[in-house]
Structure formats: C-alpha cells, structure tokens
Amino acid sequence: MSRIVLSAIFGFLLMVGQAAAQDLVVIASSASAIKAGQMVKSGVALDVPAGANVTLVSQSGKTIMLKGPFSGVPGGGGGGDKSLVSSLSKLLSASGSKSASLGAMRSGIAKEPDNPWAVDIGRSGTHCVPAGGPVTLWRGDAAKASSIKVKNMTAGAKAEVAWPAGARTLDWPAQAGVADNNTYLLRLKGKKSATKVVLHLVPDDLPSAPHKAVWMADKGCTKQAKHLLSALN
Numbered sequence: 001m002s003r004i005v006l007s008a009i010f011g012f013l014l015m016v017g018q019a020a021a022q023d024l025v026v027i028a029s030s031a032s033a034i035k036a037g038q039m040v041k042s043g044v045a046l047d048v049p050a051g052a053n054v055t056l057v058s059q060s061g062k063t064i065m066l067k068g069p070f071s072g073v074p075g076g077g078g079g080g081d082k083s084l085v086s087s088l089s090k091l092l093s094a095s096g097s098k099s100a101s102l103g104a105m106r107s108g109i110a111k112e113p114d115n116p117w118a119v120d121i122g123r124s125g126t127h128c129v130p131a132g133g134p135v136t137l138w139r140g141d142a143a144k145a146s147s148i149k150v151k152n153m154t155a156g157a158k159a160e161v162a163w164p165a166g167a168r169t170l171d172w173p174a175q176a177g178v179a180d181n182n183t184y185l186l187r188l189k190g191k192k193s194a195t196k197v198v199l200h201l202v203p204d205d206l207p208s209a210p211h212k213a214v215w216m217a218d219k220g221c222t223k224q225a226k227h228l229l230s231a232l233n
Contacts, residue, residue: 022042022058022076022079022080023042023058023082023085024040024059024064024085025037025039025057025088025089025092026038026040026054026055026092027055027056027057027088027092027232028054028055029054030051030052030053030054031048031049031053034048036093037088037092037094038089039085039089040074042076045072047071048067048069048070051068053066054066055233056076057084058076060076060207060208061080061084061208061209062076062208063209063210063232064076084210084211084214087217088210088229091214091222091225091226091229092229109141110168112140112227113138113168113169115136115138116228116230117135117136118138119138119172119186119199120138120139121137121139121148121186121195122139122195124196125196125197126197126198126219127199127221128200128202128216128221128224128225129178129199129200129201129202130201130202130204131201131202131203131204135171135199136169136170137169137170137171137172138168138169138170139163139170139188140168142165142166142167143166145162145163145164145165146162146163146189147161147162147189148161148189149186150172150184150185152177152179153183153196154181155182157176159173159176160173161173179199180199180200180201181199181200183198184196184197184199200219200221203215209228209229209231210229212228213225213226213228213229
C-alpha cells in the first residue's frame, strides 16, 4: 500500500476520532486535584490516584466512572451538545454544591430526603417532579402520626390525608391534582405555618439524568438537580 494511501487513511481516522471526541465535566471527585464542575476538554488526559474515584458526564449525557489508579484520556463517545457540559459545570461550580450528607439524621430527624424527586414539606419554593409521576411528599420527623392538607392555590382543589407514624413519605393526594407551574400550600396538622411550593413537571423525553438536572436548575430546582447528579456516583 502506497505512502499516500496510508496517509489518507490515517488522516480520515484522525478526523473520525476528533469528531467523536467530546468535552466532559466532572460531577463528583474524591481526588484532591480534580474538582466537581471542572471541564475536561476532548483529548486531555486525567490522572486519578489510587484509591480515588472520579465521575464525569459527556456531551451526550453519558456517565463515565474512573477508578484510580487511572492515567489517560477518558472516553466519552460521540454526538451530544457542548451546552450540556457547560451548564453542568456552571451548576456544580456554584456555591453550596451538594454534599455527601444526604439523608443524614440527628435525634431521629432526617435533614434531607434520599429521593431527589421528593417534595420536602419543610422547604418552601420551587420543586421539580417527574411528569409521569409518582409524586411523593417527604417529612424529616416521622415519629408521630399526623395529617397534611394540600391546597392547589392555582386551581382551587384541595385534599387532606392521614400521615402514619414512622412514615417519612406519603403519596401526593390525587384530589389536589399535580399540574405544571401550579402553586400549592402544604400544612401539617399542628403546625402554625404552611409551606408554599410551586411544582414544575420534568419532561419524560429528556434523554438522561444530566439533561434533567440542567432542566431542573433552569427552573430553579437547583438543590434537587445537584441531588439527582449525586445519585449517579
């Protein structure tokens, strides 16, 4: 085979490799020199020391897990959109990134739900839930039996359901309805104040959890978005 032909084949393979290469973003790392939110350009090598783990996401939303010792260029496949990794980098680089204390408990009271989709009745503000359901209510203190009133301020529907002792979660009452951009008041029996939440329904057709996290952050569900990403580790 002539040198010209070999050169042409090599050039073609190089172009294919460049087209397939993707930028990556670190979503979790136990390596001190590699930080969550760090962008990794296509073709750039990473050094992960022994005992450390690094999780990355590619432009297509693929999750790549590296276990040290590792030294080389992490593969990410082809396709995708650079805006995904840049948006994830921005989300994870912001202050107050998700810690590893999910579900931590003190005196029997959990600080945060384990499920990133749960509606925390102790936190007012925007909550994102899957469009296809189910929708779950969550409370940190489940020691006592109680009941909760859910009022849809947008549509006027309301419901009251019992919440058994020992149960941290409860199905969202169907009578109150679940609709995008609707405002709800949640009041646990015996509490003086209600929690005001706005629900956003995350589309089912988003291709991956990282895509959903970016969508959620754009709607103001930043805490849930980071929680969803932490579940990929």
